[in-house]
Amino acid sequence: MAIVEVDITIIGAGAAGLSATAEAVKLGARVALVDDNQHPGGQYFRQPAPKNFTFASLASDRDRQRFEILVNALDSPLVDYRPGATVWDIHDPLTIGVADGQRSGRIQSSAIVIAAGARDHVYPFPGWTLPGVITAGGSQNLIKGMGVIPAGPIVVAGNGPLLLVAAASLVSVGAEVAVVVEASNRSWNIVRHAGELIYGGSNLRLAVKYLRTLRKARIPVLRGYGVIAANGGDSLNSVEIAPIDSNGKFIRSQVRQIAAKTMVIGTGLTPSLELPRLLGLEEVSMPLRGGPNVLTNEKMMSSTRGVFVAGDGSSIGGVELSLVEGRIAGINAAVHADITVSKSAKATLTRDFTAHKRLCRFRSGLESVFMTKVDWYDLITPETIICRCEDVTLSELEKYKAKGLTTPLQLKAATRTGMGRCQGRNCLASLAAVTKSGSRDKEPNGEMPRTRPPARPILLSELLHEQLAPPELPEDPHLPRKRE
Numbered sequence: 001m002a003i004v005e006v007d008i009t010i011i012g013a014g015a016a017g018l019s020a021t022a023e024a025v026k027l028g029a030r031v032a033l034v035d036d037n038q039h040p041g042g043q044y045f046r047q048p049a050p051k052n053f054t055f056a057s058l059a060s061d062r063d064r065q066r067f068e069i070l071v072n073a074l075d076s077p078l079v080d081y082r083p084g085a086t087v088w089d090i091h092d093p094l095t096i097g098v099a100d101g102q103r104s105g106r107i108q109s110s111a112i113v114i115a116a117g118a119r120d121h122v123y124p125f126p127g128w129t130l131p132g133v134i135t136a137g138g139s140q141n142l143i144k145g146m147g148v149i150p151a152g153p154i155v156v157a158g159n160g161p162l163l164l165v166a167a168a169s170l171v172s173v174g175a176e177v178a179v180v181v182e183a184s185n186r187s188w189n190i191v192r193h194a195g196e197l198i199y200g201g202s203n204l205r206l207a208v209k210y211l212r213t214l215r216k217a218r219i220p221v222l223r224g225y226g227v228i229a230a231n232g233g234d235s236l237n238s239v240e241i242a243p244i245d246s247n248g249k250f251i252r253s254q255v256r257q258i259a260a261k262t263m264v265i266g267t268g269l270t271p272s273l274e275l276p277r278l279l280g281l282e283e284v285s286m287p288l289r290g291g292p293n294v295l296t297n298e299k300m301m302s303s304t305r306g307v308f309v310a311g312d313g314s315s316i317g318g319v320e321l322s323l324v325e326g327r328i329a330g331i332n333a334a335v336h337a338d339i340t341v342s343k344s345a346k347a348t349l350t351r352d353f354t355a356h357k358r359l360c361r362f363r364s365g366l367e368s369v370f371m372t373k374v375d376w377y378d379l380i381t382p383e384t385i386i387c388r389c390e391d392v393t394l395s396e397l398e399k400y401k402a403k404g405l406t407t408p409l410q411l412k413a414a415t416r417t418g419m420g421r422c423q424g425r426n427c428l429a430s431l432a433a434v435t436k437s438g439s440r441d442k443e444p445n446g447e448m449p450r451t452r453p454p455a456r457p458i459l460l461s462e463l464l465h466e467q468l469a470p471p472e473l474p475e476d477p478h479l480p481r482k483r484e
């Protein structure tokens with residue numbers, strides 16, 4: 001098996017991965033950039049698939065220019081760019097397994113930057129798996145990547161800033177948005193946290209633009225409401241919403257029905273942790289930032305030396321923070337790979353250190369503005385599907401709980417929850433939440449199924465050429481690997 005050797009491996013060609021690549025290449029580092037999309041850009045800079053695209057890109061001139069500068073770095077002979085390739089394994093901290101659709105190989109380097117981004121944090125509720133119910137991130141991908149406009153009337157519901165982005169995008173491409181339903185209802189928080197929000201810079205201008213788009217189109221925005229159920233058969237017919245009281249509880253005596261063909265639900269994002277978990281990187285619980293986040297220092301280095309984690313894949317913070325973290329990680333990864341750092345890179349680091357602080361303050365302000373006491377898991381009924389890949393409902397889980405199988409690990413084994421195509425990415429947090437009382441955003445240590453390769457689905461045929469390393473199993477293969 002051929003092993004490719006480079007100075008730095010960067011996983012993910014989104015905002016963080018591209019900016020890390022650009023900085024590392026400027027310093028003369030040999031970089032392997034691996035991304036499972038066919039085009040660079042990740043989620044924010046997602047490029048349209050040219051064949052079936054029907055309307056003009058939503059990207060602003062500023063974003064088009066920024067993206068062009070970032071992708072120019074991929075033309076450098078120092079970059080081994082691998083689009084459409086999946087990192088499925090990290091055998092040791094500095095060697096990754098990459099499958100490109102045909103075969104799998106290994107890349108070894110002196111430093112790794114994991115910039116794997118995030119995914120929508122999905123909470124189950126009655127009707128959440130009906131055709132027509134999509135996530136806020138999914139709606140953005142349909143519009144930006146495929147040029148597809150979801151069918152109206154559309155109810156956009158949930159909590160957080162991505163909801164506003166999704167609603168404004170839908171309106172901009174001519175979709176029929178009936179209403180935006182936002183769970184938080186503390187407009188005075190904007191004033192109270194103005195001192196932090198002021199650090200948002202271009203983020204603030206964008207937020208105002210999105211609000212103006214909604215106001216101009218006369219889209220009603222209901223604050224302090226939430227969706228409690230989606231109704232329909234082969235497709236979505238209506239959505240039930242209810243006001244939320246000051247304790248975060250839904251007032252079910254005041255339920256309203258809204259006709260809808262599409263529901264866009266957004267309740268935040270959560271970092272993609274498959275690769276950090278394969279390495280056993282240290283995590284920290286951040287309920288407002290998608291639950292478990294990867295612990296990093298000011299250099300974006302994780303608890304394992306030489307492994308840097310940047311962007312939403314480390315902690316949810318949006319595109320501006322991802323760009324800054326990518327640059328910091330790219331330069332520090334080069335330092336780790338013994339590459340001499342230029343004066344201008346040092347100046348970039350100093351600037352970005354300050355920018356990082358400012359953007360983190362903005363993020364805290366934003367989190368306070370969108371703060372809600374709602375426990376979304378309260379919406380689950382016995383008939384609600386928890387694992388959509390394997391069609392497992394809460395009542396089925398309860399049946400096994402009654403027999404004494406109480407931990408997520410035991411319930412996974414008994415019901416196949418988390419064993420389908422998504423490999424638990426959508427349902428393991430819900431499984432953890434419904435199996436315990438107390439704080440639901442903290443995963444119970446030692447009771448969660450361990451992440452194993454492949455980190456993302458690949459073809460068995462891709463592994464035929466692999467000379468697999470001998471297994472190194474811990475004493476109990478279900479428990480996380482021991483940290484160094």
Ligand SMILES: Cc1cc2nc3c(=O)[nH]c(=O)nc-3n(C[C@H](O)[C@H](O)[C@H](O)COP(=O)(O)OP(=O)(O)OC[C@H]3O[C@@H](n4cnc5c(N)ncnc54)[C@H](O)[C@@H]3O)c2cc1C
Pocket residue numbers: 011012013014015016017034035036037041042043044045085086087088115116117118119120136137138140141165269272275310311312313318319320322455456
């Ligand atoms: C579905 C979705 C849509 C979003 N749309 C928007 C939007 O329109 N506007 C907005 O402001 N914010 C959006 N966001 C938020 C967005 O995550 C950030 O603003 C920004 O894109 C983060 O940049 P990043 O580089 O950290 O991650 P990303 O941009 O997500 O890039 C990560 C890249 O890594 C790749 N990757 C991950 N794991 C592997 C692996 N194992 N092997 C190979 N490649 C891998 C991913 O496919 C992706 O291309 C969206 C988030 C999601 C989840």
